[in-house]
Structures are given as structure tokens and as C-alpha cells.
Amino acid sequence: MLELLHKNKQQALSELQRAADSTALKEWRSRHLGKESALMQALGSLGSLPAAERPDIGRRANEIRRSLKAACQQRADELRRAELDATPAAVLDVTLPGRPVQRGRLHIATQTLRRIYAIWAEMGFQVYRSPDVETDEYNFELLNIPAHHPARDMWDTFHADTPGVILRTHTSPGQIHAMREYCPEPIRVILPGMCYRYEQITARSEIQFNQVEGLAVGKNIRFTDLKGTLSDFARRMFGASTGTRFRASHFPFTEPSAEMDIECFLCSGDGCSVCKHTGWLEILGCGMVHPTVLQNGGYDPREFTGFAFGMGPERIAMLKYGIEDIRYFWGNDLRFLEQF
Amino acid sequence: MKVPLSWLKEYVEIARPPHELAHLLTFAGLEVEAMEYIGLPQPQQERQQTKITGLAWDREHFVVADITAVEPHPNADRLVLAQLNDGERVHTVLTGAPNLFPFKGSGTLPAPVKVAYAREGARLYDGHKPGREVTRIKRAKIRGVESYSMACSEKELGISDEHEGVIIFDPDAPPAGTPLADYIGDVVFDIAITPNMARNASVIGVAREVAALTGASLRPPSWKMKVKSSKSSALPLPNIDIHEPKLNPRFTTTLIENVTIAPSPYWLQRRLRLAGMRPINNIVDVTNYVMLETGQPLHAFDYDVLCRRASGKTPTIITRLPEPAEKLTTLDGVGRALDGFTILVADTVGVLSIGGIMGGGESEVSPTTTNVLLEVASWDLINIRRSVHAQQLQSSQAGYRFSRGVHPAIAPRANRRAAELMRELGGGRIARELADEYPRPFPPVVVELPLAEIDRNLGITIPPDEVVRILTALEFRVEKEGAVLHVTVPEHRLDIGVGAVGIADLLEEIARIYGFERIPETQISDTTPPQHSNLALETEERMRDVLVNLGLQEVITYRLSSPELEQRTLATATGDYVTLSNPVAPERAAMRRSLLASVLECAESNARYQQRLALFEIGPVYLPKSASTDEQPALPREPRRLVVVLSGSRSALSWTDRERSPVDYFDLKGLVDTLIDAVHLDDVSVQPSEHPSFRPGATAALLLAGSPVGFFGELHPHVSAAFALTEYPVLAADFDLEALLPILPDHHSTKPVPRFPAIVEDIALIVDETTPASEVTELIAQTGGERLAQVQLFDVFRGAQLGAGKKSLAYRLTFQSDEKTLMDKDAARLRNKIVKRLKRDIDAELRSA
Numbered sequence A: 001m002l003e004l005l006h007k008n009k010q011q012a013l014s015e016l017q018r019a020a021d022s023t024a025l026k027e028w029r030s031r032h033l034g035k036e037s038a039l040m041q042a043l044g045s046l047g048s049l050p051a052a053e054r055p056d057i058g059r060r061a062n063e064i065r066r067s068l069k070a071a072c073q074q075r076a077d078e079l080r081r082a083e084l085d086a087t088p089a090a091v092l093d094v095t096l097p098g099r100p101v102q103r104g105r106l107h108i109a110t111q112t113l114r115r116i117y118a119i120w121a122e123m124g125f126q127v128y129r130s131p132d133v134e135t136d137e138y139n140f141e142l143l144n145i146p147a148h149h150p151a152r153d154m155w156d157t158f159h160a161d162t163p164g165v166i167l168r169t170h171t172s173p174g175q176i177h178a179m180r181e182y183c184p185e186p187i188r189v190i191l192p193g194m195c196y197r198y199e200q201i202t203a204r205s206e207i208q209f210n211q212v213e214g215l216a217v218g219k220n221i222r223f224t225d226l227k228g229t230l231s232d233f234a235r236r237m238f239g240a241s242t243g244t245r246f247r248a249s250h251f252p253f254t255e256p257s258a259e260m261d262i263e264c265f266l267c268s269g270d271g272c273s274v275c276k277h278t279g280w281l282e283i284l285g286c287g288m289v290h291p292t293v294l295q296n297g298g299y300d301p302r303e304f305t306g307f308a309f310g311m312g313p314e315r316i317a318m319l320k321y322g323i324e325d326i327r328y329f330w331g332n333d334l335r336f337l338e339q340f
Numbered sequence B: 001m002k003v004p005l006s007w008l009k010e011y012v013e014i015a016r017p018p019h020e021l022a023h024l025l026t027f028a029g030l031e032v033e034a035m036e037y038i039g040l041p042q043p044q045q046e047r048q049q050t051k052i053t054g055l056a057w058d059r060e061h062f063v064v065a066d067i068t069a070v071e072p073h074p075n076a077d078r079l080v081l082a083q084l085n086d087g088e089r090v091h092t093v094l095t096g097a098p099n100l101f102p103f104k105g106s107g108t109l110p111a112p113v114k115v116a117y118a119r120e121g122a123r124l125y126d127g128h129k130p131g132r133e134v135t136r137i138k139r140a141k142i143r144g145v146e147s148y149s150m151a152c153s154e155k156e157l158g159i160s161d162e163h164e165g166v167i168i169f170d171p172d173a174p175p176a177g178t179p180l181a182d183y184i185g186d187v188v189f190d191i192a193i194t195p196n197m198a199r200n201a202s203v204i205g206v207a208r209e210v211a212a213l214t215g216a217s218l219r220p221p222s223w224k225m226k227v228k229s230s231k232s233s234a235l236p237l238p239n240i241d242i243h244e245p246k247l248n249p250r251f252t253t254t255l256i257e258n259v260t261i262a263p264s265p266y267w268l269q270r271r272l273r274l275a276g277m278r279p280i281n282n283i284v285d286v287t288n289y290v291m292l293e294t295g296q297p298l299h300a301f302d303y304d305v306l307c308r309r310a311s312g313k314t315p316t317i318i319t320r321l322p323e324p325a326e327k328l329t330t331l332d333g334v335g336r337a338l339d340g341f342t343i344l345v346a347d348t349v350g351v352l353s354i355g356g357i358m359g360g361g362e363s364e365v366s367p368t369t370t371n372v373l374l375e376v377a378s379w380d381l382i383n384i385r386r387s388v389h390a391q392q393l394q395s396s397q398a399g400y401r402f403s404r405g406v407h408p409a410i411a412p413r414a415n416r417r418a419a420e421l422m423r424e425l426g427g428g429r430i431a432r433e434l435a436d437e438y439p440r441p442f443p444p445v446v447v448e449l450p451l452a453e454i455d456r457n458l459g460i461t462i463p464p465d466e467v468v469r470i471l472t473a474l475e476f477r478v479e480k481e482g483a484v485l486h487v488t489v490p491e492h493r494l495d496i497g498v499g500a501v502g503i504a505d506l507l508e509e510i511a512r513i514y515g516f517e518r519i520p521e522t523q524i525s526d527t528t529p530p531q532h533s534n535l536a537l538e539t540e541e542r543m544r545d546v547l548v549n550l551g552l553q554e555v556i557t558y559r560l561s562s563p564e565l566e567q568r569t570l571a572t573a574t575g576d577y578v579t580l581s582n583p584v585a586p587e588r589a590a591m592r593r594s595l596l597a598s599v600l601e602c603a604e605s606n607a608r609y610q611q612r613l614a615l616f617e618i619g620p621v622y623l624p625k626s627a628s629t630d631e632q633p634a635l636p637r638e639p640r641r642l643v644v645v646l647s648g649s650r651s652a653l654s655w656t657d658r659e660r661s662p663v664d665y666f667d668l669k670g671l672v673d674t675l676i677d678a679v680h681l682d683d684v685s686v687q688p689s690e691h692p693s694f695r696p697g698a699t700a701a702l703l704l705a706g707s708p709v710g711f712f713g714e715l716h717p718h719v720s721a722a723f724a725l726t727e728y729p730v731l732a733a734d735f736d737l738e739a740l741l742p743i744l745p746d747h748h749s750t751k752p753v754p755r756f757p758a759i760v761e762d763i764a765l766i767v768d769e770t771t772p773a774s775e776v777t778e779l780i781a782q783t784g785g786e787r788l789a790q791v792q793l794f795d796v797f798r799g800a801q802l803g804a805g806k807k808s809l810a811y812r813l814t815f816q817s818d819e820k821t822l823m824d825k826d827a828a829r830l831r832n833k834i835v836k837r838l839k840r841d842i843d844a845e846l847r848s849a
């Protein structure tokens, strides 16, 4: 019996080599491994053998079955490989343009705002929004800019026909809104939004522009924190090695006030036309919140201190992408917007 | 404010190079915007901290020279030949300078005329060309006389634009041969003065800052004048009558008798020109000079005109508000109607000048003036600002300073200083002490500054000695008592408050002189505030992401618009606008009420260049509220809207897609469907609707829980035409985000991935044309129940074989169970149930294949 099985095995293996395609292989399989095959018949009739022979013959028959199966699998792989090898080469001009994919984009101003939001969010500053159309009181008076004060010259304001109503010239009124809402909690917010200035529209100046202000109020907020926090922001926004410097300046709602310059990221500080060969770019104004403003927000300046800062996302985008004309932003020419 | 270095050095020792000084000032809050080097070599540095311009006079070529004689030119009347000694030899120099003609033909001059001389080969500015063009002096023959060098004008040397004659130095100029750069080489700093630094719109103010920053001491000029009283002949000083002491806190006068009006000496003229002012005569020049020096504007009257107006009696000067319809012709020749709030200087006859801003023509100093009455007064800055704006005199130097604040304490000092200079330059005498009306003296300001405040606000400790040094250098008087400084504010400052504000004001002074650069950086160590999320912003940004993922380009348009533009959408205006009283242009005169109009305007401007437009904007519109409350002006509501505009080709130009069809309603509908799906909004439906902006029959309303949140569809042909978008149909959606955003679900439930195979069947149904597809779909879904996993409408067909008023809708139904593998018979049972239900409810017929 074993001999017969061996012989069958030899024959099966040699037939296998002649199976030239998957049909032949299928036939071979049913012939040698199917129910009717000698091998399977033999395995099925094990019970009729003397008990002493049974284990040995059973073991051997199963070995043969395993080896035939493995050989079959191997042959199948060979045939499959041969089939794939026979796939003809494609005839394509691989340099032809691909099918156009129509992608959407965020406006570059939104992209820049989001970058700013994300950095400040990680630093614990959340977004607080307030209206575009404001009262003179919130935009100026509560920010330590009384009527007819010389500091008012710093803003050219759009006035609504309704007396006492203006288009906000900065997002600073949001400082008062936020303080009055959160007092006496400490505060860390950023105040983004569209601002308006009565100006001629030119390549350098726009009547509407985004601004992002920031405000931190607490019992332990100092000028050193202002410097550290804003320098951290600059390194996140403009690169890890970005240097900063702070110059004394003046804003009615902060004191002391400063302008922060960053080392020009276009020339690494060597001097280029964008930084007017100074190696530095003026990027934001900042300062310690003026005691009058703290007071107007409901915080006792003897107990609380704070810092505030403001920056222009469009200006930042202009510097980063070499945009020479601020009118491009609200001009919305797709030939501009599609570059981002 | 233009400040010449040479002038600055009169009040403070300066050892540093000018560009380092500029850096120091800039960092202390006096931003040096530009530096002009006058004759001196410019610094060689890679980084220019400020804009630097100028012409360097090399020491070999530019020297002081003596003209010893001026002779006529043999062949030209308009030229003279000057005998000139440049310290090395005598040259004959050809010149047409009119200010040398008076010396012509008088032989050897008794004293040499000292001039600025440029030798052969010198590089200087061309005096005859406009602007500043560098040229080199070359040898030439002019009308038979050899010329190779020249006496220079200020323009040629880059000092000013003056080219009327050559520079003639004062007699005390250094000897011939002295390099010009050593004598009048200079640097002019152009400093931006912020509103809180009004005191520094003066050379002394800047010098004080330099002193504090460098540790040098300030050397102010003498404030004394020499009074030669001779009671018998002295003219009387006018009476002073202040009607409005709040608006005119102080008024001082001095009288300089018997002066000779003449040009100022060269040093003074040069300083004025460097500072950007034009010399006139010695009296007017002194008022300007002392104004630039001290920051206090001054005004000179012709005393005899005042006497004449007083009919020979002692004049009385009255400062008062105008009488009704009062007018004044100012010295610029403009006849001005005076506003009721404008404070005036008048006499008993009428108005003489606008207080603090501009004099009247009649009483001005003229070439024949002999007695000068010098007025130095103080004015309320707010009042001056109003008048400056009302009279449009923003460019007046006096108005500029008074409208930013000049402390009354400066008036008598400046008056004496100017009177003394007038006496020195104009001859004459001062016979009486200064007259001083100061009805309500400003009280001294004292601030208590606990030293601990420095650390609490700045985060550093500065040694008390250093704090005292800084404040003292800025002329604060400081007394230290334990840990508190009693700080008395100097009498030239109006910007220091009291209490907490005063402390902040002082901290700023300390910090900026100490140096911001020396203050270290720290991380915030204060407790983290309670966290507040901004759900409105988060959902809005989520919506933007979805729209971008749908292939739309975000635009951001002007929020300033006009009712005219918005009327182009044909939507009847349903309310007022926030209108501007000072628009920059009529098309930007109101805050928009329609976001659709803004985006269509954007589409209009892009259509010329684009084959496909797929735009969206999310932004506010401005809807005024009717009534004010609590005496607060009513602010508009600013609800956010979403607008989508589609137009043009569905696909981009490509070889892969030969047939390019224009987008239609169903492109937009697909976007809306996907949008709703993407934000997982439930209970949303779409209904046929009407809207004036949209084409009838192609207008849909989006409903949320039954109430409309906006419209979408094909734009009305009139509206497309109004925006010149006629080439392709325009599809648009305009949704109210205030209704959508708050209900965007933050989470939603999911279904397990099917474990059992599905059975797919297609059925076609013939229904009435008027039956909306959404109704059929809804019925199928309802009837199919849980086991109908998906209903997809894949074909809509109309044809004669269906009969008039009929259409066929073909659906692919996917049957699937969570519990078992469905059998064909299960699917057939469900399908039959659906068909029966449709037949019953809407008379739908199954279309045989």
C-alpha cells in the first residue's frame, strides 16, 4: 500500500510539472488530492487496516498529502508569476498632465490667522471676539484716549452717521469687553478681527485689515513675562532661531509701551530690501496694560497687572510671502489666492 | 522733528558716533526715522538702523576761504571775479552769486568775506539741477576766464535747497584753509515725536534725553535777559486781560525797543534751515529759533502798530473768545471765519491773532519795525487742537506744539531767552522786566513711587541709586524715604499723572532709560486662568474646512459696501444700513447687509480671467437695531452668513475631459447635500421656493426643523446680468450661519460595519412630473425600514413612451441585515412592499425593463 502511494506521488509530481495553466492545475488537484484520488481513498480506508499498521501508514499518507499540497501551491505560484511576467508593457506618455483635481483653499488671511490662533492656543491664550461696529467709548475713551486727545491723531476713524458709533480702529475695545466679562478672573485671550481706518487705499494702506491683539491680566504679570511670551511667539511663528528686540514706543492703553522687532527671516538679519537693510522687521506693538484701562475693565491696578500686544496678520503674510500690494487681500483675484 | 547734532551738542556733551546716538534714542522711544549727514563721512556698517543720506565733504577739497576782493568780469555783467585765499594760495574764482555783487569793484576789502570753497575736482551737488545730483568740478573757460573751483551755495553742499547766493560765514569763522567739515559738518536727526513726548519737540528736550541716556549732564542755555531800565524813556508794556484763564492759563510779554531788522547771522540761518525752517529776519528767526530750542512757540508783534490801534494810548491785550461773525486775515493771507470756541488774542479794537496758532497780518513784524512786543503764552491743548482742525492749520509749527501741550512754566524762560537774543542780534534795549499774567498757576505734581512697584510691574529690581539717577537726569526731583520715592515732576512736563497712573508713567521713564534690552525675558508664572472655549469660532472654522474640502476657494471681501451695489441682487432692502459720515468712496459708504452682493462683486471681477468660479465667504452682515437703550448708541447686530457662488465650467481645461459642460443647479445641490452630510445636521429639508435674487423654478429653500435658514439656486437672469456674469449660469447659496452654527452637533452616532452580504436591486418607477423626487425617496426609505440600507436615485428619464406629465425615477436599493444573510426572497418581499406602497400613496408604476 505504501509503495503504491509512493508511486502515485512520483507520478503526481511529474504531472504537476506539465500542468501549464490554472485549468490544468485544477484538474491535477482533483486527480491527486480530490475525494476520488488514490491518496484520499487510502486515507479514507485506514479504518479497515490492521490496528498495528494503522498509525504508520496514516502518518506516511498524511506526509504525502502535505508534500503534494505544498508542491501544488509552489506550482501555482510559479504559474502566477509567469502570467504576471507575461503582462505587456503599457504604452503611455507618462509626462502628460494628470486629470485636474479641483482643490479648495482658505484665503491667505484665514490661513495666517489660524497659524496665529494655533500658536497662542498652545500658550494658553483663547480667542475672544467682539463687534466690528463699536462705540467711541469702547474704542477710545475706555482705552485712555479721551476726545480731542493728541493720541487720537494715531487713528483715522470711520464714523457712522449715528453719533458716538464708529468702525473699530483696532481690536482693543475687545480688551474692555473681555475684562468686563471675566473680571475678577485672570485673563489670557487673543482678540482677532477686522478693523477699519479712514485712509486712501494704496499698495501700502487699506481701509479694512485684520488685527490680532492679545491680553494677559493677573496678579503676577510683568514686563519680563511680556518679553518672554512674545519672543516665544516669534520663535514659533518665524523660526526657532528668530531674534527679537524691544524698542520703547507709545500707545495710550499701555505703559510702558514697546515695539517688537524680529530679526529679518528673509536675510537672516544681514540686511535686504524688505527690512530696509536694517536686518530687523517691525512686527508688533505691545506694553503693560495702562492702569486706567485695567480700572475701566474692573480690575484694581494696585492688585492686578497685565500686558497687551497687537499685530497685523496681513502684514505678517506680506513679509512671509513677499506680497508687495496690500490690496491683493480683499481684491480676491483668484490668480493671487490660488498661490496659497 | 529735525535736530542738528551741532545744536544738540550745545546743551549736552556727546562722545558717541551719531549713528550710535540714533540707536540709543530710537530704543528709548525717540525713533530716529532718518539721518542726514551734512559733510561728514557716513558710517560704514552693513546694517543701517536708520535711513542715511547726505554728501561727505572731503577734507582736501572743501575748506573755508577768504575773499579779499571782488572784481567785475571783463565780458559778463552777471558774473564777478573773486580774489580768494584758500589758505594755500590765491585763486581767481568766477561766480554769479548775487550776494557777492555788493562788494564788486571796491578794491581790497577791509575785512575778508569768508566763504565755503570747493577746490578743483571736488564732488558736490549740482546747484542748477533740481533735486540732488552729484557732479564734479572741472576746469572750464567761461567767457574767456579760466574757472576750476567755486564758492558754494547751501544747495551745492547739501545743507538746504538754498541756491540764491553763496554761503557767507560770520566774521568769526575759522581761518582760511580749515576743512569745511570741521567747521560746519553736521548730522541732522529726524525724530518721530510720539504724543506722550510733546516735551521733546525741542532741541533741549532731545538733549535732556541724551543726557539721561548717556550719563552726561544737561547744559541748558541762560534764561536771563539784561534789563537796562531807564524809567524816563521806557515805553509802557501793554495791559494784559485774560478772559478765559482755562483756555489761556498764562500770558507773558517783553518789549525790545529800537531794534534794527536785518538778516540773521549765518549760524542762526543755518540752524533754522537744518531744522527745516526758512530764515526771514533776525526778529522772526529768533522766535522760531527759541521755539525749536525750547518747544515753546513765541509771537512777535510790531509794538507801534498796537499803539496806533490804541490811538496812542497804552495798548491792552485781551485774550478772549470770538464775537459773533468775527473774522481775521492771518499772515498767510487767508481771511478766516472764527469758530465760537477758538481763543483769540485781541486788543481793544479787534482781533490780532488766533491764540497759539497763527498771527494776523496787520500787527506782524515788518522790515520797518523798531519796537518789538514779544508774546509768549500758554494755551489749552484741547482747545488749540479743535481750532487747528477747524482752521486746517495742521502744518503750523506753533499749532503742532501747542496742540500736544506746552507747560506754562516754560513761557517766561523762553520769553527772556528770546528777548535777550533779539537784543543781541537786533541791537536795541530791554527797558522793562517781563510782564507775566498767570492767574491760575499749575500745581506741582508729586508721585509716591514704592520701589516694590518696579519689580511688580517690570519684573526686575533696579538699584534705588540707579532709579534716582534716571529720574534726576530727566529733571524729576526725588526724595527717598525708606522704600518709597517721593517724586516731584519737573516743570516742563504735562504727561505725568498722579496715583496709579503716575506710578505707571514713572515706570515707563525708568524702564526706557534703563533700557528695555537690559530687562530679561521670563515665562508667565501667574496662575493659568479658567479656560473658556469659543464654540462659535470653532464651528465657523469647521464649516470653512468642510467648504474647502468640497473644492471651494475662500474669499474675503470688503465689509464696507453700498446700498447701490446690494440693490443689484434685487432683494428688497428690508432695513437700514450702518452708513458712514466720512466714507472714502461712495461704493464703500455703508456696512454691508448682503454678503451675496459682496461675493458676486468678487465673482464679477474674477470672471474675466477664470473659466470656473467656486467661491465661498463666511462673514458678518450689519443690521442696525432700531432703538438705543441706556443712553448707549445702538450698535447693529452682526450675524454671520455663508455665501457660495458657482459658475463656469464644471471641470478644468484638460486633455482628459474633452466635453466641458457648465455647472448647473445640481452641482450646487450636491455641494449643499454634502455640506449638510459633512456637518451631520439632522432634520434638514429642501423645498422649492421663491426669492427675488433667484431664477423662478430653480430656487430652493433650506429648512432646518421646518424654518428656513437661507436660499440657494440659480441666480435670477437679471441679477447675473447686473453683475456681468452672463456667459454661464450662476449658482448661489446664501445661508444664515447664526441659525446653523449653534446647532451643529458636536457628536453623532455611528453604525457598525455590515457583517452580512447585501442584495442590490434596481427599480424604475413612473411618477407624475409634479411629484418631487425627495418625496419618492422618502417613501421608499420609510417603507424599506431597517433592512433597506441605502436608496440611491441614479436615473431620471422622460419620454413619449411614459406618457405626458410623467417621469421615470430609477433607484438602486441595497438590502442588508445586521442579523443574517438576506435571501433573495427577503429582498423581493421588501421590494414588493415598497412598490405597493408607492402605487397606493403616489400612484407610481413599476416600469418594466
Ligand SMILES: [Zn+2]
Residues within 6 Å of the ligand: A264, A265, A266, A267, A268, A269, A270, A271, A272, A273, A274, A275, A276, A277, A279, A280
Ligand atoms: Zn532682511
